[in-house]
Structures are given as structure tokens and as C-alpha cells.
Amino acid sequence: MTDMNEYDHYETYCRSLGDCIDFSYCRATGGTEPCGKILDCWIGRLPVSEFLQTHYSPELLERLFAPQLGRLERLFTIAERVDKNIARKPAAS
Ligand code: SF4
Numbered sequence: 001m002t003d004m005n006e007y008d009h010y011e012t013y014c015r016s017l018g019d020c021i022d023f024s025y026c027r028a029t030g031g032t033e034p035c036g037k038i039l040d041c042w043i044g045r046l047p048v049s050e051f052l053q054t055h056y057s058p059e060l061l062e063r064l065f066a067p068q069l070g071r072l073e074r075l076f077t078i079a080e081r082v083d084k085n086i087a088r089k090p091a092a093s
Helices: 038-042 048-055 058-064 071-088
Strands: 011-014 019-022
Touching (some): 011 038, 038 048
Antiparallel strands (some): 011 019
16 A cells, blocks of 8 residues: 555646646645546556545545536536526416
């Protein structure tokens, strides 16, 4: 089992921040939660999948890596909600 701090000294260029940062930042960007891009940024450089599964709960990982809705999907979701609200309202007389 790896220590939580084992890879903290590894550095990478962060496209979000536009600067070089340590793995320690990536594993706790939300204070206690890893960055949602941690797999993309570190895969192939560190055993990041194993690290995540060792140190974080399955629930947290599922929430963190749940597929984000694309813009078009979000628009359709909002439109469907509006349609349902309109259908529920009684017709004006
Ligand atoms: S995991 Fe997040 S914080 Fe770390 S380099 Fe990638 S985008 Fe930046």
C-alpha cells in the first residue's frame, strides 16, 4: 500500500493553472478531494488509478469521475424540464 504522500514531489504542467505543480496539489485540489482531471494528467507517469483506489472511497471516485453532461445534453435536459412544467400547468382560460 502506498503512502498518501508518496508521489507528492512529482511535478507536471497544469493546463488549468498554467503553471508547474506537484502531485500533492492534484490529489487534494478541493481540500481533501483530488482534481477531476487527475487520471488524464497522471496516467502513464504514476500508478494513479491504484493510488486513487487505495486512498479514496468508491463513492467519492464515482462522483468525481461521473460523466459530465455535454452542453447540448444540458440544454435538452433543461428544455425537457420546462416542457414538463408547462404540461403540468392548467391552460389559461
Ligand atoms: S490533475 Fe488537475 S490540478 Fe493536477 S495538473 Fe491536472 S488539471 Fe492540474
